[in-house]
Amino acid sequence: MAAHVLAFPWPLQGHINPMLHLASALLDAGLRVTFLHTEHNLRRFTRVPPHHPRLRLVSIPDGLPDHHPRSVGGLMELVESMGTAGSAAYRALLLRMVDSDDDDAVTCVIADGVMPFAVSVAEELGVPALAFRTESACGFLAYLSVPRLLELGETPVPSDEQTNSRFVGAV
CATH class of the missing domain: 3.40.50.2000 (Glycogen Phosphorylase B;)
Structure with a gap:
């Protein structure tokens, strides 16, 4: 069978x-x-x-x-x-x-x-x-890259603290 x-x-x-x-x-x-x-x-x-x-x-x-x-x-x-x-x-x-x-x-x-x-x-x-x-190989590579990006401080989405400090003087 x-x-x-x-x-x-x-x-x-x-x-x-x-x-x-x-x-x-x-x-x-x-x-x-x-x-x-x-x-x-x-x-x-x-x-x-x-x-x-x-x-x-x-x-x-x-x-x-x-x-x-x-x-x-x-x-x-x-x-x-x-x-x-x-x-x-x-x-x-x-x-x-x-x-x-x-x-x-x-x-x-x-x-x-x-x-x-x-x-x-x-x-x-x-x-x-x-x-x-x-997912594609490109998508899979993106998943694999996230830990290294976080290690380098390159967060894909800024935290609230980062967002607030960037825009405090911009208004």
């Missing part, structure tokens, strides 16, 4: 695209891959040609109303909704996919690194899981 991976990206384009590339590479290596979208994104995704002919698509609700923009402006609502409604729907779906009696049961989860709940749920259900960070 070949491994069957459930790939679960954070539901925004910058996270979906790298996860799709990883899913394609896994499919090319002979694994079975199911890609988990939110219902909102699956509706959008099915309007374009499939990324890979053997890629299976499933979806869960994200808990947001259809008119919600699901963009940076509504990011906190998406975070909250995915942590509650999305998490519960994911747990139910994964449980069904693991308890499957056929040879198609999910054997591993690869979840976006910004969704720790996805790895925790998989591990609670006894499914091996790992977090895949979908």
